Amino acid sequence: MTTLYGIVNCDTVKSARTWLTEQGVDYTFVDFKKQGVPSAMLPGWIEAVGLDTLINRRGPTWRKLDPGVQERVVDAPSAIAVMQEHSSVIKRPVVVWGDGVVTVGFDSERFAERLAACRS
Numbered sequence: 001m002t003t004l005y006g007i008v009n010c011d012t013v014k015s016a017r018t019w020l021t022e023q024g025v026d027y028t029f030v031d032f033k034k035q036g037v038p039s040a041m042l043p044g045w046i047e048a049v050g051l052d053t054l055i056n057r058r059g060p061t062w063r064k065l066d067p068g069v070q071e072r073v074v075d076a077p078s079a080i081a082v083m084q085e086h087s088s089v090i091k092r093p094v095v096v097w098g099d100g101v102v103t104v105g106f107d108s109e110r111f112a113e114r115l116a117a118c119r120s
Helices: 011-022 039-049 060-064 067-072 076-085 108-119
Strands: 002-006 027-031 094-096 102-104
Touching: 002 011, 011 108, 039 076, 039 102, 067 076, 102 108
Parallel strands: 002 027
Antiparallel strands: 002 094, 094 102
């Protein structure tokens, strides 16, 4: 089962959800705002894609953070603390595909490749 994590009103999440639906993919959507960030998943996501991919340092939420908070994000534990408190710093969508592979962001070609890998 594929699980897509994100925020309902994020345009990139909307695009990813639309693409998955159009491809007939059975997936679960987890809304960070309603259901919270799945804390137990964060270490695995960081291991799979790295902090620089998972944390959106270009987004408005990151830019609004106190510079002291930004400077403290130096390793997985400090990043997890910030992601739990400010879920919008997580780049979206995070997708855990049926085969366990984690991807971040939406690109239709990459999604097609992942879908093909999961179906084979």
